[in-house]
Amino acid sequence: MSAVRQFKSAQNARENSRAAVRIALAGNPNCGKTTVFNGYTGARQHVGNYPGVTVDRKEGGIVFGGEPVTLVDLPGSYSLTAYSQEELVARRELAGNNVQAVIDVVDASALERNLLLTVQMLEMGMPVVLACNMMDEAREAGIHIDMERLGHLLGIPVLPMVARTGEGLQKAMQTALELAREGKREPLRLSYGSDLDALIAALEKKISGGGMLARRYHPHWVALKLVEGDEEIRSEAAADNASLAAELEELCRKTTAHVRGTLNASMESVITDHRYGYIHSLLRDGIIRQDPGKDRLALSDKLDKVLTNTFLGPLIMLGVLYLIYQITFEVGAYPQGWVEDAFAWLGDFCTDVMPEGLAQSLVVDGIIAGVGGVVSFVPLIMIMFALISFLEDSGYMARMAYMMDRIFRFFGLHGASVMPYVVSGGIAGGCAIPGAMATRTLRSPKEKLATLLTLPYMTCGAKLPVFLLLAGAFFPENAATVMFLIMIAGWVAALVVARLLRSSIVKGEATPFVMELPPYRMPTLFSVLLHCWERAWMYLKKAGTVLLAISVIIWAAMTFPSLPEDAAAPYEQKIEQIETRLSALPEGAAEREALEEELAGVRDQLGEEELAYSAAGRLGRLVEPVTRPAGFDWRTDIALLAGIAAKEAVVATMGTAYALGEQDPEDAAPLAERLKGDAAWSKATALSLMLFVLLYSPCFVALVVIRQEAGSWGWLVFSIVFNTALAYAVAVTAYQVGRAVWG
Structure with a gap:
């Protein structure tokens, strides 16, 4: 039975009366964490964004052993130094008492690098299960890990895992739940040298006595981050107790100056070096062994000689x-x-x-x-x-x-x-x-x-x-x-x-x-299919709903206000006359083709008049004096305005605007012939329009996504205004130069 099927539905979890235990999945990028998350939750996932940032927030509800669990997939991070949005989000989720335990997924064949994140979580006092993933690849490469001994040295459970096949998933979850019941643990306390150890101890004592950030973080971890010079924690500390924060800052400043003067290094780099020294000491003396003659990276290195070759x-x-x-x-x-x-x-x-x-x-x-x-x-x-x-x-x-x-x-x-x-x-x-x-x-x-x-x-x-x-x-x-x-x-x-x-x-x-x-x-x-379905569903939700509304607005703008009856009457009368003459002719009569062409022409003229009288037509004529230097007339302007909603609408709208009815973008030959025969069009006009369409404002749905990712309406406005201004300048230049070259 697959790992996914071994867990009950999220619906059962919501029905359970007990509050769900929150378990976090943490790990470096490329450690297989997403496969682990998919193995636990399957399609029962909720994807959104963390407040204030555009980093994916993925959660899934399961029931394990009758206990409801909310699994939180943290962004992939190499550390918790908060240099990126991903690291900041992961740290806030872990440090803010939002989860009760962590399953730390590591690449079994790159243990030393992966353990930096593990050590930082242990310094926070988090209950951690170390899951050595991709053990199948490690075994194939002849890598052996003494997990029992490593777990004893770290003071946490260390377990093998192969997320692709489901091996180890149940054991890791069971162990994480046991740790969650035990609650927070004492933080790991490393030695960073006599100067820093004394400073951290002094800071921790003052932080504990003053109750600074007591509801969120352990005093030892706050002291450690202040020594590192972490801006996020500095800001939180100042907001919580400004006078104490200033006092702690002064203590840190003295030691920082001393360390920089003697070691020519920042506090953060000194602390990181000591963390790696601790990790290196853990993994020596047989914790990791590799069979002679086997190298997991050999194939990758050979492929990279070709695939990343300079030429x-x-x-x-x-x-x-x-x-x-x-x-x-x-x-x-x-x-x-x-x-x-x-x-x-x-x-x-x-x-x-x-x-x-x-x-x-x-x-x-x-x-x-x-x-x-x-x-x-x-x-x-x-x-x-x-x-x-x-x-x-x-x-x-x-x-x-x-x-x-x-x-x-x-x-x-x-x-x-x-x-x-x-x-x-x-x-x-x-x-x-x-x-x-x-x-x-x-x-x-x-x-x-x-x-x-x-x-x-x-x-x-x-x-x-x-x-x-x-x-x-x-x-x-x-x-x-x-x-x-x-x-x-x-x-x-x-x-x-x-x-x-x-x-x-x-x-x-x-x-x-x-x-x-x-x-x-x-x-x-499974991972590939799930990934493409997630993106397709997001596309449907964001693009489909917005474009539906915009399509209705475009339709209304090109339909209302209606052409007055007195203005439409001459065309309607002529259409009625031609239809009467057609009905009187037998099928196959030679005159029918000419009359049908005349009827189509009159209907096109009526359609053009109706469009010109509509709100969209009036707007196009209003804009025309501005766009004329780029070679555009009012009908092209309408198409470009429709293109802000969706670029697919440009050709279709041009077809309608040029009285040919809606054009299929795949078969626009009638429109092409009409444009070639129009005296207002030339190679210069075509070049100008292509460059304008290439550069001007993104479509409405893209603008919505850009605003979401940029986090500000100001950048959405900038994207519209700047890109359109750039497109206009380029189009005018291309049109004027094109006229000089082609005449």
């Missing part, structure tokens, strides 16, 4: 990224087509059963078309994230960031920024919504913000119909080259603007690129 590495990376999108679109075309056909059938059905009028138009043109446009992308989203999850869990994602860091650092970004760019459309066809979500992997808030504000320049899938339409219509002999150059223009714009932002309003020191290159491993199918 071959970037080429292979580009090939891998290209393959992701090839698979996404080739495989996803089938389910995407099924979804589109289903919504087309639903639209036809509603058209047949509902009487013609506003209600039918709202349901068919507003609701069904809006929801269908979003839902049709879900198969692509699921496939793309399944592939990205595979790259991440396999260890290759870390290599991509490693290779791109040198280039990105020059522009003020981080190597980990590459994946948000790629997901957003760095290779044509992505989406800014999951791209913005992918910035959560960035540790520095400044680098994350610069990435968030520039990733909308990528050639997302929603922009492609516009580029395909205009490149094919005005540059038929060089359409592929134009498409490639537009993609390159997006990258250039993103990197240049990122450099500009990092040199001005988003200043801040670059984050050191410290990243473990984990061994290559085969991801589990």
Whole structure:
């Protein structure tokens, strides 16, 4: 029986009268902690954000041995020094009496590095179960751990685990619950040298006597963090007891100056060195043995000689990224087509059963078309994230960031920024919504913000119909080259603007690129599928609901106010006359084709007049004097305004605005012919519009996600205003230069 099936449903946990015990899962990145969490909770997970930050908050409810348990999956952290949002969140959750015990998941073959986090949790006084995960890989590599002896030295249970197969999951949970019942333990007290030991003891005595932060933290841990110079604890201490905090600060200052003068090192580095010294002393004398002739990292090292090679590495990376999108679109075309056909059938059905009028138009043109446009992308989203999850869990994602860091650092970004760019459309066809979500992997808030504000320049899938339409219509002999150059223009714009932002309003020191290159491993199918389902569901919830509302608003803006009867009467009379003449002609008559074309033309004229009179039409004419230097007329302006809601709407709205009815982005040839025949359009106009669409305000849903990730409405406004202003300046320049070159 699988590990997941060995636990009862979360519903049973909620029905149990006793309060649920909160058990935390902690561990370094790439230690298999997510697999452990999935093994316990399966799909019974709740995903949200911690208050004030955009770090994932994942919890799951289970019942173990008749006892309700809430399992909290802490963000992956190398330590609790609070340099990143992940570390800060993990520390707050642990130190704030929010959990009763911790299952600390460590990579069994990298024990020394993983134990730094363990030691810091023990210094907090947390009840900890040390779960040595990936024991199957360790055994295969000939690694043996004396867990009983290690547990005796640490004073905590140490257990083997293979989360992929479920081995050790039940034992770890049972032990964690036993520790939770025992309650808090005395913190681990290490020796940091005579000077620091005396200082910590003095601080602890004063903190305990003054009751500083007594409800949240152990006095020893507060003293230790004050000695380290932890800004978060300093602020909390000052807010709790300002006079005592000032006194403690003065004591720390004297010893800090002495240590820096004698050792030329910070207090934090001295403390960290002593922690590693303690860990090293634990693991000597046979705690870890490895069979001769076996090296777990040998295969990874051989692969890295090729995959991260200075010359071959970037080429292979580009090939891998290209393959992701090839698979996404080739495989996803089938389910995407099924979804589109289903919504087309639903639209036809509603058209047949509902009487013609506003209600039918709202349901068919507003609701069904809006929801269908979003839902049709879900198969692509699921496939793309399944592939990205595979790259991440396999260890290759870390290599991509490693290779791109040198280039990105020059522009003020981080190597980990590459994946948000790629997901957003760095290779044509992505989406800014999951791209913005992918910035959560960035540790520095400044680098994350610069990435968030520039990733909308990528050639997302929603922009492609516009580029395909205009490149094919005005540059038929060089359409592929134009498409490639537009993609390159997006990258250039993103990197240049990122450099500009990092040199001005988003200043801040670059984050050191410290990243473990984990061994290559085969991801589990369950983990990959669960990951892609989580992202797809988030996409549906955030994109579907918002775009539904926006689609209705666009429909209303292009429908109301209605054209007055006296203005519509001439067209309606002419339509009636032509229909009467058509009805009098037999099928197959030579005159029918000409009359049908004339009828379509009159209906198009009526549609154009109705659109021009609507709120959207009036707004387009109001904006036209501003956009004329870029080569845009009022009909193009309406399409661009609709594109703020969703870039997919640009081609469809242009079709309506040019009196051709709604256009299918996959088959926009009639619109292309109309644009080519319009005297107001030229190569310069097409180039200007492509660059404007590439750079201007992100779509509404992407803006919502950017606001959530940036944590401020101000950055949402900045993204709209700055990007649109940049797009306008570039479009005007391109149009004026294009006119001079092409005439």
